[in-house]
Amino acid sequence: MLKIEDLTVEVNGKTLLRDVNLEVKKGYTNVLFGPNGAGKTALMRTIMGFSEYKIVKGHILFNEEDITGLPVDERARRGLGIMMQRPPDMSGIKLKDLVRVASKGKKNPETLAEDLGMEHFLDRDVNVGFSGGEIKRSELLQLAAQDPDLYLLDEPESGVDLVSIEQVGTTIKELLDEGLNCPGERCERGKSALIITHTGRILDYVKADRGYILCNGTVMCSGNPMKMLDEIKKKGYEECIKCRLMM
Amino acid sequence: MQTDDVDLKKRALSAANKKAAFGEDFELENYEEGSKISRPIENLQTLDVDSKKTLLQVGVVPSQEGRSGSFILLDNAVAYSSLKDKNVELTSTHKALEKYEWLKDYSWKLVQVDADKYTAKTYLEDADGYFVRVPAGKKGSMPVQTCLLLGSKKVSQTVHNIIVVEEDASLDIITGCTSKKGVEEGLHLGITEMYVKKGATLNFTMIHNWAEQIGVRPRTVINVEEGGTYISNYICLKPVRSVQAYPTVRLNGKGAVTRLNTIAIAHSGSELDLGSRAIFNAPETRAELVSRTITVGGKMIARGEMIANAKGSKGHLECKGLVIGKGSQLAIPVLEANVDDVELTHEAAVGKIAKDQVEYLMSRGISEEEAVGMIVRGFLDVGIRGIPEELKNEIENTITQTAFGM
Numbered sequence: 001m002l003k004i005e006d007l008t009v010e011v012n013g014k015t016l017l018r019d020v021n022l023e024v025k026k027g028y029t030n031v032l033f034g035p036n037g038a039g040k041t042a043l044m045r046t047i048m049g050f051s052e053y054k055i056v057k058g059h060i061l062f063n064e065e066d067i068t069g070l071p072v073d074e075r076a077r078r079g080l081g082i083m084m085q086r087p088p089d090m091s092g093i094k095l096k097d098l099v100r101v102a103s104k105g106k107k108n109p110e111t112l113a114e115d116l117g118m119e120h121f122l123d124r125d126v127n128v129g130f131s132g133g134e135i136k137r138s139e140l141l142q143l144a145a146q147d148p149d150l151y152l153l154d155e156p157e158s159g160v161d162l163v164s165i166e167q168v169g170t171t172i173k174e175l176l177d178e179g180l181n182c183p184g185e186r187c188e189r190g191k192s193a194l195i196i197t198h199t200g201r202i203l204d205y206v207k208a209d210r211g212y213i214l215c216n217g218t219v220m221c222s223g224n225p226m227k228m229l230d231e232i233k234k235k236g237y238e239e240c241i242k243c244r245l246m247m
Numbered sequence: 248m249q250t251d252d253v254d255l256k257k258r259a260l261s262a263a264n265k266k267a268a269f270g271e272d273f274e275l276e277n278y279e280e281g282s283k284i285s286r287p288i289e290n291l292q293t294l295d296v297d298s299k300k301t302l303l304q305v306g307v308v309p310s311q312e313g314r315s316g317s318f319i320l321l322d323n324a325v326a327y328s329s330l331k332d333k334n335v336e337l338t339s340t341h342k343a344l345e346k347y348e349w350l351k352d353y354s355w356k357l358v359q360v361d362a363d364k365y366t367a368k369t370y371l372e373d374a375d376g377y378f379v380r381v382p383a384g385k386k387g388s389m390p391v392q393t394c395l396l397l398g399s400k401k402v403s404q405t406v407h408n409i410i411v412v413e414e415d416a417s418l419d420i421i422t423g424c425t426s427k428k429g430v431e432e433g434l435h436l437g438i439t440e441m442y443v444k445k446g447a448t449l450n451f452t453m454i455h456n457w458a459e460q461i462g463v464r465p466r467t468v469i470n471v472e473e474g475g476t477y478i479s480n481y482i483c484l485k486p487v488r489s490v491q492a493y494p495t496v497r498l499n500g501k502g503a504v505t506r507l508n509t510i511a512i513a514h515s516g517s518e519l520d521l522g523s524r525a526i527f528n529a530p531e532t533r534a535e536l537v538s539r540t541i542t543v544g545g546k547m548i549a550r551g552e553m554i555a556n557a558k559g560s561k562g563h564l565e566c567k568g569l570v571i572g573k574g575s576q577l578a579i580p581v582l583e584a585n586v587d588d589v590e591l592t593h594e595a596a597v598g599k600i601a602k603d604q605v606e607y608l609m610s611r612g613i614s615e616e617e618a619v620g621m622i623v624r625g626f627l628d629v630g631i632r633g634i635p636e637e638l639k640n641e642i643e644n645t646i647t648q649t650a651f652g653m
Contacts, residue, residue, distance in 0.1 A: 091625060
């Protein structure tokens with residue numbers, strides 16, 4: 001579904017990502033670990049196509065199509081959707097209106113909002129004065145309306161209190177499982193996801209298939225996400241860097 | 248002639264060539280005086296399609312549905328006046344001055360005849376206009392609509408309006424200033440003096456919709472007494488040669504409140520010099536001056552001034568301007584405190600639409616053009632929250648028709 005090949009990315013002349021290779025298969029949920037400043041958010045925003053990230057080398061393939069040069073909206077229309085960590089304040093634009101436009105009029109903003117406990121936010125300006133948890137729920141509400149095939153989720157659990165994390169976690173699970181009759185259908189009809197997580201708490205709700213560790217702008221290794229998380233919790237990322245140096 | 252009048256005339260004559268403090272200087276001789284005689288309009292409903300459209304675009308409804316009264320000044324003549332609401336009085340300024348001896352204490356008392364050549368000309372021509380009054384304790388059930396219509400080419404229209412909202416009364420007015428289809432050149436000089444008495448409320452919405460070669464020089468002063476409220480929404484979204492206005496609200500009574508909202512678009516070839524001024528002359532008065540302006544190729548100047556002369560005054564001034572493509576934006580906020588214990592703040596920002604906002608919307612599958620449109624609508628919407636819904640729709644349409652190529 002998503003394939004990243006030898007991707008090198010600059011912002012303002014500074015290299016943030018170097019020779020990144022990564023894949024998310026159809027129906028898979030992959031996780032991106034890494035210390036602060038490793039380039040996780042940059043990678044996710046590059047996949048979505050935000051223009052400040054300049055691709056100097058490599059390709060992004062989505063459903064076997066090279067989307068490296070496509071603008072953000074074209075990528076969204078092809079089935080990519082992002083949950084941002086710090087979305088901009090959209091003064092004057094009501095959440096209700098954005099949800100309606102994002103769903104192309106197919107879904108009812110009120111019903112979607114009810115599921116997320118966001119009914120009272122529909123008439124608010126998007127992100128203006130929202131708390132951490134409210135931003136997450138608003139992003140999920142917009143994604144639910146958009147209904148993408150690949151979810152790019154940037155730290156869904158950060159800045160969220162314990163009650164909200166359950167709501168955020170279950171909602172993400174529901175979105176990823178939408179339309180599935182049984183787990184067996186996952187590779188055929190399931191939604192895919194790439195999730196950035198620091199704490200791994202989101203993995204209490206969503207089953208991850210594969211993990212990647214990003215350090216200093218490049219992928220250090222990949223493997224079983226739960227094992228990786230255990231290792232990181234025990235030893236931190238220092239071990240990854242050492243391990244890579246020995247290769 | 249009374250000594251008062253002689254004095255005013257003398258002052259006006261001395262200011263006949265006095266340039267205004269701001270804005271392009273118009274040669275008055277280049278424009279013919281607008282006619283003071285007009286064939287009365289019998290029925291707004293039977294006007295031709297174009298005329299009805301002209302009225303509708305500035306919030307003046309030909310069917311008069313949802314309006315308590317209507318008044319149309321065509322060039323310099325009263326062409327139409329009707330009234331349904333017994334709580335409101337609506338007539339021409341001339342007729343009102345004949346009827347009420349006391350009104351001379353309200354006429355040319357807030358706007359100075361010798362402020363500049365435009366006020367002088369309006370005085371010297373003995374301009375007519377609308378007079379609206381709500382007696383003490385009465386409330387206008389629906390808005391009164393008035394239209395100042397430029398009907399002939401290359402004429403100057405001079406207008407003198409007086410609004411009096413008596414104690415504890417309230418009134419909504421929608422004033423549409425516009426030109427007939429095909430009238431692309433002219434001058435509009437409009438004097439408006441408004442009195443908001445103790446505990447009264449006046450909600451004033453003004454929509455400008457002119458043409459490429461029209462110069463517009465409104466001169467407006469509002470007095471607000473104790474506990475009174477004056478709210479103004481000013482909207483100018485279509486091309487015009489030059490508008491220069493700087494309405495001044497004097498908060499003269501304890502606890503008086505005002506809010507002035509401005510939304511405007513400067514098209515290529517337009518110069519909009521739009522200000523709002525609040526003077527806090529009494530304790531615990533409040534003002535909020537908000538302007539949201541866009542240039543798509545024209546020159547936009549957003550002025551704002553707050554002068555605090557009394558303790559406990561509190562005011563906030565907000566000028567936000569977008570530059571889309573070409574054009575220029577100048578925001579000039581001025582705060583002046585002449586006593587202690589006042590709180591005046593301002594927030595000014597000019598620049599282009601933030602790319603991260605556009606791309607955020609695009610990441611939801613919205614095209615760039617659509618995203619810019621949404622942001623622009625949202626940007627302007629903040630400036631006019633609280634205006635009648637139907638006017639909002641008209642404004643939406645105008646914005647949709649404006650090209651905001653990035």
